[in-house]
Amino acid sequence: MSSESFQDFIGQPKSREGVEFRMVSAHGRQMERMLGLGVGPLAAGTVGLLILLKVIQRLRHKQNLQDKVVVITGASSGLGKECARVFHAAGARLILCGRDQKRLQEVVEELRNKTYGKIQTYSPCTVTFDLSNTSRVSSAAEEILKCHGHVDVLINNAGISYRGNILDTHVSVQRDVMETNYFGPVALTQAILPSMVDRRSGHIVVISSVQGKISIPYRSAYSASKHATQAYFDCLRAEVDRFGLQVSVISPGYIRTNLSINAVTGDGSKYGVMDKTTAKGRDPEDVARAVLKAVCHKQKDVVLAGLLPTAAVYLRTLWPALYFRLMASRVTKEQRLKEE
Numbered sequence: 168m169s170s171e172s173f174q175d176f177i178g179q180p181k182s183r184e185g186v187e188f189r190m191v192s193a194h195g196r197q198m199e200r201m202l203g204l205g206v207g208p209l210a211a212g213t214v215g216l217l218i219l220l221k222v223i224q225r226l227r228h229k230q231n232l233q234d235k236v237v238v239i240t241g242a243s244s245g246l247g248k249e250c251a252r253v254f255h256a257a258g259a260r261l262i263l264c265g266r267d268q269k270r271l272q273e274v275v276e277e278l279r280n281k282t283y284g285k286i287q288t289y290s291p292c293t294v295t296f297d298l299s300n301t302s303r304v305s306s307a308a309e310e311i312l313k314c315h316g317h318v319d320v321l322i323n324n325a326g327i328s329y330r331g332n333i334l335d336t337h338v339s340v341q342r343d344v345m346e347t348n349y350f351g352p353v354a355l356t357q358a359i360l361p362s363m364v365d366r367r368s369g370h371i372v373v374i375s376s377v378q379g380k381i382s383i384p385y386r387s388a389y390s391a392s393k394h395a396t397q398a399y400f401d402c403l404r405a406e407v408d409r410f411g412l413q414v415s416v417i418s419p420g421y422i423r424t425n426l427s428i429n430a431v432t433g434d435g436s437k438y439g440v441m442d443k444t445t446a447k448g449r450d451p452e453d454v455a456r457a458v459l460k461a462v463c464h465k466q467k468d469v470v471l472a473g474l475l476p477t478a479a480v481y482l483r484t485l486w487p488a489l490y491f492r493l494m495a496s497r498v499t500k501e502q503r504l505k506e507e
């Protein structure tokens with residue numbers, strides 16, 4: 168067929184550009200018809216497939232805690248005690264840590280005879296030490312490793328809070344909070360880490376705080392210690408990934424525990440007050456379940472906070488000037504309330 172008769176056959180104008188254009192649009196119409204018939208089911212099928220893949224991936228990577236050796240610091244109260252209950256119910260072999268042997272023993276007594284259907288449970292061991300005494304931490308780590316020969320999951324939960332004005336706070340208080348909340352967990356982690364690297368297996372969890380992502384006034388020592396915690400464990404995660412180790416940083420908002428009562432003030436004395444925000448905080452059992460989920464699903468960074476604190480985390484990054492203004496006006500408001 169000559170080029171002229173071909174043009175006649177398809178009824179296109181004779182200009183070269185015109186032919187190309189109309190041929191493309193004819194092809195386009197055909198495509199449109201095909202897509203018009205199939206785009207809905209195709210999109211639904213793709214989304215369904217992606218969800219299925221995600222579920223399979225989660226199930227494949229899910230860690231079973233039956234018989235796993237789990238160390239929990241600060242297990243004598245609050246979130247640590249709830250973590251002990253939740254991980255015990257999952258069949259873990261617990262090593263509970265804290266400064267007060269009597270209170271740790273009470274947790275052991277509570278859990279000792281509890282059964283949960285077919286789940287095999289174990290009576291927990293205890294190791295007593297003060298995290299702020301870094302020289303004691305390495306011998307405590309040896310005791311921990313002797314209990315079952317290894318550690319599968321280390322939950323760095325113990326911590327103290329602080330309430331105070333920077334102007335009235337001794338540097339020694341800033342340092343003490345840092346010792347308990349930062350250097351203690353760092354020393355314990357580094358003492359346990361080589362055995363995890365040798366086994367090419369292990370999961371390190373740290374309970375940080377939303378205040379590890381944003382700072383609020385009158386919490387300098389606490390917030391600084393939690394920011395340092397976030398930074399250290401983010402580095403650790405990257406460095407131990409090649410050994411197959413997991414690191415999870417959990418950042419909760421307020422939890423209903425004695426944290427504010429046990430907080431220290433600028434002169435090092437106990438604050439001793441249950442703050443309204445803490446009293447209205449999350450149920451520690453819910454937070455403990457979220458910690459369990461983070462371990463089972465190997466979640467790397469979990470923020471457990473309401474809409475406002477979560478928005479504040481984004482605001483601090485995306486519009487810092489506004490965040491700083493809001494925090495400064497918060498101080499002005501609190502000062503005015505104090506003076507009234």
Ligand SMILES: NC(=O)c1ccc[n+]([C@@H]2O[C@H](COP(=O)([O-])OP(=O)(O)OC[C@H]3O[C@@H](n4cnc5c(N)ncnc54)[C@H](OP(=O)(O)O)[C@@H]3O)[C@@H](O)[C@H]2O)c1
Nearest residue numbers: 241243244245246265266297298325326376421422424426
């Ligand atoms: N409650 C909240 O609103 C909130 C919010 C975000 C994050 N967090 C974090 O959650 C974690 C648990 O706190 P919590 O709310 O459960 O408070 P908590 O009830 O006061 O418990 C703190 C635990 O840490 C232990 N601890 C404190 N200082 C220690 C030290 N020097 N050496 C060893 N253990 C020490 C305490 O044990 P002993 O006194 O028996 O030694 C206690 O078991 C902390 O890391 C905290 O920062 C809490």
